[in-house]
Amino acid sequence: MSITRYENIDINNVTNSKNSVGEQTTTSTKWFTTRALVRTPRNSLTITGTTRIYSDVLELVLNYTGNTKQIFENQNLYSVTYKGFNWRIENVQETNDRMKVIFSCYRNDPVVPV
């Protein structure tokens, strides 16, 4: 059953860099709070030979604004905080009339052994 409701979300700036020992680091810093129509949240489980992979998928509908246009153009540089978790943007669609943008977001739980 699909669920659609308005929820507050935070949009974060994502910075990728390397630390002193050469590890890749990702830093999220809050940019602004907004409210999105959250729809079709899905939680899927994939079991491979040895591990379970939990994967949550979320669709967020936002107004088309200067800020969401910026996210649309560089979606790798932004993430979403929703219900206390950090969601990365997998896909963004503009509506034809440029009134809305739809963010598809995903979040991977740690891989758990079967």
Added chain:
Amino acid sequence: MPSNLSTTNALGSPQNPWSYQKVEQIDRDIYTAWLTLDEITQQLNLIEDESQDTYLKSLELATRMAIEDYLGMSIKPLQYKAYYQATNNSMGMQTSLDLPEVSQDTNNSTGVTVDYVKYYNMDTPPVLTTIASTEYFYDPTGNKIVINSLPNDINAFMTNPVVVIYSLNSNPIGTYPVIKQAGLLLLTHLYNNRSDTLDGRLTNIPFGVSQLLRPYKPLVM
């Protein structure tokens, strides 16, 4: 049968004895925000997304003007110029000038300020001459200006030789939550529908802008 409802002994003068012939809106506050950006961004689910603030401010002004025009009341100050006829009989007589749009008095402040009352005299070309403010007063009970006596040299050839310029101060209805909600509904409509044409067909919601504003719209008899 004697009746105290008889009009023959009524005190005061009736309304509309001297109705305006023409009215012009000559000044209007088109800069001061009525709905706050916080209220608007909450309504539109933008919250802290400030990238459209300039656009939202212009929409807000359009919304406020639409509601002022619908109600015939000023949420922010307005100034009008009204024109009146004069006849030979009116010269030297006490006269009432009916005002087309008024704002109500509230919290001991007046809703209407009469900036000046002037008339065109018989000179050629006619000279717009000011009537001293001690010669008239605004009557908020009848929405009119009462002039003690009109001068005798009012131009007899001009169509509307008596001119009143007056200002409406902010009406208290602008602070009513129901009026603000109507403003937010209208603003949401304008924000979401930016084209004059549509593929589909829009329908009004129940208890929309018109229903919220209707009780505050004065009846025009």
